[in-house]
Amino acid sequence: MPKSSPRLKIVNRLRVxxxxxxxxxxxxxxxxxxxxxxxxxxxxxxxxxxLELAFRLARHFDADINELFSVEEDxx
Amino acid sequence: MKxxxxxxxxxxxxxxxxxxxYGVYAYLYRGSPVDRPETVWRLIYNFGGLILAAWMLxxxxxxxxxxxxxGFRDExxxxxxxxxxxxxxEIMLTGVAVKKTFLTSxxxxxxxxxxxxxxxxxxxxxxxxxxxxxxxxxxxxISLNLIRDSGPQDPGATKHAVDIVSYEGLxxxxxxxxxxxxxxxxxxxxxxxxxLMREGNAx
Numbered sequence: 046m047p048k049s050s051p052r053l054k055i056v057n058r059l060r061v062x063x064x065x066x067x068x069x070x071x072x073x074x075x076x077x078x079x080x081x082x083x084x085x086x087x088x089x090x091x092x093x094x095x096l097e098l099a100f101r102l103a104r105h106f107d108a109d110i111n112e113l114f115s116v117e118e119d120x121x
Numbered sequence: 122m123k124x125x126x127x128x129x130x131x132x133x134x135x136x137x138x139x140x141x142x143y144g145v146y147a148y149l150y151r152g153s154p155v156d157r158p159e160t161v162w163r164l165i166y167n168f169g170g171l172i173l174a175a176w177m178l179x180x181x182x183x184x185x186x187x188x189x190x191x192g193f194r195d196e197x198x199x200x201x202x203x204x205x206x207x208x209x210x211e212i213m214l215t216g217v218a219v220k221k222t223f224l225t226s227x228x229x230x231x232x233x234x235x236x237x238x239x240x241x242x243x244x245x246x247x248x249x250x251x252x253x254x255x256x257x258x259x260x261x262x263i264s265l266n267l268i269r270d271s272g273p274q275d276p277g278a279t280k281h282a283v284d285i286v287s288y289e290g291l292x293x294x295x296x297x298x299x300x301x302x303x304x305x306x307x308x309x310x311x312x313x314x315x316x317l318m319r320e321g322n323a324x
Contacts, residue, residue, distance in 0.1 A: 079208035082318065086210060091320070095209050 057114045060088045062106045077101055122196050126186070130197065133183055136176040143169045202307050218313035225309055226302065233298065237290045238263050244282035258282060264290075 063073055070088075074081045079098070086092035094102070103110040147169065187194050198204075206212045240262035252258065291298065 080211065083208050083210040092210050098209060 051118050053116050053118060055093050055114055055116055056090065057087060059084070059102065059113065062108065062113060063088075066106065073105075077105060122193060126193060129179060129183060133176070133179050136172065136179070139172060140176060143172065203311055214314060214317045217317055218310050221313040222306055222309040226306055229302070229305065233291065238265060240264060240289045242287040242289070243285045244287075245285055246282050250282075257285070 063070070068076075070081050070084045074084045077084075077098070078101075083092065083094075087094055099110055099114055103113045106113065146165075187197060199206075204215060206215055240260070242260045244258050244260070246252065246256050246258060248256075293301075
């Protein structure tokens with residue numbers, strides 16, 4: 046069995062970006078084209094968006110994708 | 122969906138309550154038109170028969186269309202099973218819920234398969250036919266009949282035995298099994314999907 050690499054945890058600052066721009070979850074969801082439940086799940090860390098959605102979010106906030114999403118090793 | 126498909130689906134759906142009403146009516150006022158020679162009765166029976174024949178043809182056509190046409194199947198069955206795929210997360214959750222449903226259905230089918238194959242009977246032998254002084258016989262049998270067999274039962278040594286307990290395959294009809302599986306698939310999918318949506322955690 047191949048040696049498993051450490052799990053990576055993707056963290057995001059979506060809630061911060063949204064608060065800075067004073068946008069509700071509902072408004073963001075509508076503008077991005079997803080449901081509010083998806084925004085809630087992303088903010089809560091329960092769902093990692095696809096690359097396409099991550100880029101769409103970054104573009105919407107006019108930010109670099111690395112500002113919005115970052116990776117850290119699980120357990121650290 | 123094509124306009125004719127929509128119309129046929131509507132006719133099929135509206136036909137169900139009409140057929141139920143007709144069935145209830147026929148049950149309440151039993152008797153063939155021969156017994157009741159009045160013209161009204163004859164008309165009711167003929168009209169009911171016509172509706173039933175048309176509805177049966179329509180149901181056959183629609184079920185064949187469901188098997189043959191992917192687009193039609195997606196649209197109709199998604200609506201029937203309450204599948205919602207409004208964004209990428211819901212598409213992913215649908216996949217997870219469908220996998221759960223598929224695996225549980227498969228487990229049920231395997232269980233039903235074994236139940237349908239096994240025949241078990243515990244019988245009591247008449248006093249003159251004891252085997253090694255024993256009066257009770259436990260018979261175990263596995264049969265894999267792929268087509269319905271209504272031939273004579275195997276006349277064994279216990280032909281005069283009186284059954285105490287007997288189990289010969291599933292006690293329900295194939296229609297009931299199919300109906301239960303359809304209901305199970307819809308229920309299982311919706312329960313799994315609801316749980317996943319609530320958890321908001323399928324990564």
